[in-house]
Amino acid sequence: xxxxxxxxxxxxxxxxSGDAPAEVQREVEIEATPEQVFEALVTEQGxxxxxxxxxxxxxxxxSEAPHRLVWWWASEDEPAxxxxxxxxxxxxxxxxxxxxxxxxxxxxxxxxxxxxxxVAA
Amino acid sequence: MSDPLxxxxxxxxxxxxxxxxxxxxxxxxxxxxSLTATLPISRQAIAKHLATLEDAGLLERWGSxxxxxxxxxxxxALAPALDWLRDAxxxxxxxxxxxxxAVESTVE
Numbered sequence: 001x002x003x004x005x006x007x008x009x010x011x012x013x014x015x016x017s018g019d020a021p022a023e024v025q026r027e028v029e030i031e032a033t034p035e036q037v038f039e040a041l042v043t044e045q046g047x048x049x050x051x052x053x054x055x056x057x058x059x060x061x062x063s064e065a066p067h068r069l070v071w072w073w074a075s076e077d078e079p080a081x082x083x084x085x086x087x088x089x090x091x092x093x094x095x096x097x098x099x100x101x102x103x104x105x106x107x108x109x110x111x112x113x114x115x116x117x118x119v120a121a
Numbered sequence: 122m123s124d125p126l127x128x129x130x131x132x133x134x135x136x137x138x139x140x141x142x143x144x145x146x147x148x149x150x151x152x153x154x155s156l157t158a159t160l161p162i163s164r165q166a167i168a169k170h171l172a173t174l175e176d177a178g179l180l181e182r183w184g185s186x187x188x189x190x191x192x193x194x195x196x197x198a199l200a201p202a203l204d205w206l207r208d209a210x211x212x213x214x215x216x217x218x219x220x221x222x223a224v225e226s227t228v229e
Contacts, residue, residue, distance in 0.1 A: 027217075079126060098217065
């Protein structure tokens with residue numbers, strides 16, 4: 001099934017514009033209840049249906065069914081990152097907003113990156 | 122676990138170090154004396170912050186004038202961090218597409 005672009009919003013949050021955290025944020029609208037979506041996120045059985053990354057170890061930080069789930073995950077090759085899901089009921093079903101945050105708390109990465117590129121030019 | 126981004130993120134997480142980088146962006150380079158003149162911290166603290174930035178690969182020594190070592194930004198040093206963001210964004214696009222498909226196929 002192809003997901004329409006309109007339903008998949010979100011650019012990587014500008015690699016940190018201003019003082020924004022170094023994070024990426026995406027969202028999707030799903031024709032299902034928040035409870036059904038939450039079940040697919042919070043249980044191993046549910047995740048097996050869509051999350052094809054068995055090498056990543058998941059540690060749940062907090063779970064507030066059916067609206068919020070936060071986990072940390074990592075693999076041998078990747079540093080641990082924090083993933084937060086917000087599930088909001090909408091007329092069409094549920095909107096899921098996922099935010100993955102890098103280990104950095106906050107820094108103006110975009111501004112700095114542009115500066116580094118200027119130096120490189 | 123290999124974590125090449127860790128030192129970069131750690132270095133950038135400190136506001137004083139970000140101010141020092143901003144000074145280098147503005148002035149082209151910086152040294153302990155030049156930063157001491159603009160920041161309300163000791164020379165020792167500035168030297169320590171510069172070492173952290175240098176260890177993270179964000180700075181390089183541009184040479185010295187007398188006893189004054191000048192530092193400048195290391196080109197492309199932030200590329201791995203930017204790559205992480207681009208890769209993570211693309212991966213979540215794919216994951217959410219699969220999540221949508223999986224949940225909706227169950228509901229139908």
